[in-house]
Amino acid sequence: MALKYAKKWKLFLFLFISILDSFQSVFLAYLLKVFISFAEKPTGNLPGLTIFAISGLSLFSIIGILFQYSFLNLIHDINIKIKEIATDQIIDINDQANLDASFMTNDLKQIEASKVVAELKIVNYILKFLTAIITAVIASWFISLIFFIAAIVPALVQNFAGKKISANSKKWEKANSNYTITVTETINGSTIFSLYNSENSIAQRLIKRAREMEDALQSTNLAKGIANELTSFAAYCFGMIIPFSVGVYLITIGNITLSTFMMIVQLSNNFVNPIVNIFMCVNDIKTTTPIWTKFIKIQKYKKPKQTSDNSSIPVFNNLSLTNATIHFDNQTIFKKVNLVIKQGEKILLQAPSGWGKSTLLKVLLGKYKLDSGTYLINGEKANGNWNKDHELFALINQQPFILNDTIEYNITLGQKVTQQELNKAVSKAGLEELVRKKGYQYQVGLGGKNLSGGQNQRIEIARALLKQRQILLADEATSSLDTKLSQKIHAAFLKEFPGTVIEVAHHIAKDEVSMFNRQIDLETNNKSN
Known part of the structure; x- marks a missing residue:
C-alpha cells in the first residue's frame, strides 16, 4: 500500500x-425526509427549517474544504516520499534493476495518479458507505438490504474486468518505457542522424514507438472504459430500478412512508455508488501493478552503509589480477589477465578498441565481478567488493x-568542502582562469x-583531486582531445595526483607515454597467458 509512506498523524487527521x-450524506438524506414530511403534512417552522439546512450545509462545506486540503496534502507527501526512496535507490542499483528515465517520470507519475489517489479515495468511500448503510438500516433494514444486494452486481462486473485491465497495463508499461528510451536516443543522436541524412528513418522509428505506446494505452483505457460502462448499466438496473420497484410497492401497501423511502434512496447513493467506485479504484490500482512491483523490488534493496571516516580506509600498497576472466551474455570480454600494480606507480594499460578496457576498470572498482581468477588489494580478496574498496x-x-549545474556543484557533487580545498583542486586541475x-x-x-x-575534462580531474583518493583510474581520458590539449x-593529473594512476587507452602519443612509469600491452599480456 502506498499509504504506508504517509506520516501517521496526517493519515489519522485525514481519516477524522x-x-x-x-x-x-446522512444530513442531506435527513433534510430530504424532513422537507417531504413537511410537504405531506405542514407542521413546524419552514423558515427555521431552511435556516437549519443552510447552516448545516455551510458547516459541511467547511469540512469539505478541509478534506480537500488533507487529501491533496497526503498525496503530496506520499509522492515526495516515493520519489525520495526511488532516487536514493536508483543511484545504487540502476545497473541491476535496468531502470530508465521513464521510471522516474512517467511510471512514478502513474503511481501517483492511479494508486495513491485511488487508495485514499477507497478509504473515503468505505467511510461514506458505512455511515450511509448504518443510517439506512436504522430507517428500514429491509429496503436497505435490497439496495445493498443490488449493489453487489455492478461490483462483480468491475472485479471481472480487472484481470483484462492488469494484462493491458503491463503491455502499456513496457511500451511506454521503450518510447521514452527512443526519445532520449533520438535527441542525443540528432547530429549523427543529420550527418548521415537518416532523419526520416529515425523519425519513423520514433513514431513507431509512439504508436506502440499509444496503442497499448488505448487498449488499457478501452478495457477500463468498457468495464466502467458495464458497471454503470448494472448499477442503474440493479441499484435503482429493482429497489425502486420494491420500495414503491411497500409504500402502496403502507409498509413505509414516502419520506422514509426517499431518505433511504438518498442514502443508497452513498452505499451503492461507493461500492462501485471502490471497484473502479481497484481497477485503477491494478493498472499500476507492474510499476509498483518494480518499485517494491528496488525499495527492498538495502543500501550499503557508507562511512566518511577516512581512518577506516586502508592504505593502498598494491593490487593484483591473476588469470582474471570475465564474461557477459556468454561472450568472453577478456581472459587470463595478470597484473601487479604497486603504490605510487603511474601505469599505462594499452589495448585496441573493443578489448574490454572499460570493463577492466570496473573490475578494479569492484563494480563487476570476475567469473574466474583472483583480484587482490593489499593481498586481500577484492573481487566485486564495491562497498569495501x-x-x-x-x-x-x-x-x-x-x-x-554550476562549476562548483560539478566538482563537489553537492558535498560540503572548504573553500581552501576547492580552490586547491581547481588550481591543480588548471581551472583557475575559468x-x-x-x-x-x-x-x-x-x-x-x-x-x-578540455574544460569539462579538467572539471573531472578537479573532482578526482578534491576527493583525495589513493588510486586514479583514467578511461581513455584524452582520446577525444587534440595532441596538445591531451598533453x-x-x-x-599525472603530476598533480600524488597517488597511483592507472590509465587505459588504445592509442597515446610517445611524449605522453614517457610520463608513465610503466606501459603494459594488455593484448600481448593476454596472449602470453
Whole structure:
C-alpha cells in the first residue's frame, strides 16, 4: 500500500476529517425526509427549517474544504516520499534493476495518479458507505438490504474486468518505457542522424514507438472504459430500478412512508455508488501493478552503509589480477589477465578498441565481478567488493560526466568542502582562469555545452583531486582531445595526483607515454597467458 509512506498523524487527521465529511450524506438524506414530511403534512417552522439546512450545509462545506486540503496534502507527501526512496535507490542499483528515465517520470507519475489517489479515495468511500448503510438500516433494514444486494452486481462486473485491465497495463508499461528510451536516443543522436541524412528513418522509428505506446494505452483505457460502462448499466438496473420497484410497492401497501423511502434512496447513493467506485479504484490500482512491483523490488534493496571516516580506509600498497576472466551474455570480454600494480606507480594499460578496457576498470572498482581468477588489494580478496574498496579510487572518463549545474556543484557533487580545498583542486586541475572569468556559480549547461571539451575534462580531474583518493583510474581520458590539449590534461593529473594512476587507452602519443612509469600491452599480456 502506498499509504504506508504517509506520516501517521496526517493519515489519522485525514481519516477524522473523512469521517466528518461522510456524515454529509446522512444530513442531506435527513433534510430530504424532513422537507417531504413537511410537504405531506405542514407542521413546524419552514423558515427555521431552511435556516437549519443552510447552516448545516455551510458547516459541511467547511469540512469539505478541509478534506480537500488533507487529501491533496497526503498525496503530496506520499509522492515526495516515493520519489525520495526511488532516487536514493536508483543511484545504487540502476545497473541491476535496468531502470530508465521513464521510471522516474512517467511510471512514478502513474503511481501517483492511479494508486495513491485511488487508495485514499477507497478509504473515503468505505467511510461514506458505512455511515450511509448504518443510517439506512436504522430507517428500514429491509429496503436497505435490497439496495445493498443490488449493489453487489455492478461490483462483480468491475472485479471481472480487472484481470483484462492488469494484462493491458503491463503491455502499456513496457511500451511506454521503450518510447521514452527512443526519445532520449533520438535527441542525443540528432547530429549523427543529420550527418548521415537518416532523419526520416529515425523519425519513423520514433513514431513507431509512439504508436506502440499509444496503442497499448488505448487498449488499457478501452478495457477500463468498457468495464466502467458495464458497471454503470448494472448499477442503474440493479441499484435503482429493482429497489425502486420494491420500495414503491411497500409504500402502496403502507409498509413505509414516502419520506422514509426517499431518505433511504438518498442514502443508497452513498452505499451503492461507493461500492462501485471502490471497484473502479481497484481497477485503477491494478493498472499500476507492474510499476509498483518494480518499485517494491528496488525499495527492498538495502543500501550499503557508507562511512566518511577516512581512518577506516586502508592504505593502498598494491593490487593484483591473476588469470582474471570475465564474461557477459556468454561472450568472453577478456581472459587470463595478470597484473601487479604497486603504490605510487603511474601505469599505462594499452589495448585496441573493443578489448574490454572499460570493463577492466570496473573490475578494479569492484563494480563487476570476475567469473574466474583472483583480484587482490593489499593481498586481500577484492573481487566485486564495491562497498569495501571503492573509496580507494577516483575516475576520469573518456566523456566527462557533467551535470546541468554550476562549476562548483560539478566538482563537489553537492558535498560540503572548504573553500581552501576547492580552490586547491581547481588550481591543480588548471581551472583557475575559468573560475576567475566565470565564477564558481557559472552554469555549464546540459552535458557541459557551455564549456570546451578540455574544460569539462579538467572539471573531472578537479573532482578526482578534491576527493583525495589513493588510486586514479583514467578511461581513455584524452582520446577525444587534440595532441596538445591531451598533453596538458595528462600533465595535470599525472603530476598533480600524488597517488597511483592507472590509465587505459588504445592509442597515446610517445611524449605522453614517457610520463608513465610503466606501459603494459594488455593484448600481448593476454596472449602470453
